[in-house]
Amino acid sequence: MARIVLTDVGVVLGGVDLSDHVASVEISQNYDEVETTAFGDGGRTRVAGLEDSSLSLSFHQDFATSEVEATIGPLVGGTASFEIAPFGTAVAAAGTAPRYSGTVLVTEWTALNGAVGDLSTADVTWPVVGQIAKGTGA
């Protein structure tokens, strides 16, 4: 697969496709670092612990019916499923096109943010509940 320029990332949150109101996305997969060093080891040894991942999104705010505020607002304080498709949700992705899915805890929401003349945006980072699954195809 060639290098890619992101132009059509699919972002589905709680079953709702908000791709056309998202300007950036970051899936951050992290694992706790658990030290296992014992006597006799010449250096520190480690294993991966629990996954502690997060999803960051930058939304363009929209207060219209069924748009961003109406969709995210009711999710705050609860969990929501997510699916991120780097090549768009509508693409019958060929073979290796990845899709990331999981559940996030919607811990924060900035309904209104910006100065005079700015585009109203909402940048969030939500912790993942459990693990991120990586699949392929449509």
Next chain:
Amino acid sequence: MSWQVTSSRLAWAVGTVLGADDLAGCNIDALVQGGHLAPVVKQDPAPKVDGPRRKMKVQPEPAGDDSAEEPEEQE
């Protein structure tokens, strides 16, 4: 319980009626609040209206005339 899709942001076409199984894993309340789904209200079947009762035709009872039936003769 079922819900009708009311927004174009879901995986189903507007107007599609979905059941709880279709929406497994979704926060249905949030989708309803967000204007993506509307509960489908089942209409109760129209109550039966009693029409004007037809008078049953009463068949005249056979005349209670014993003479109509002749007793069998016993030998």
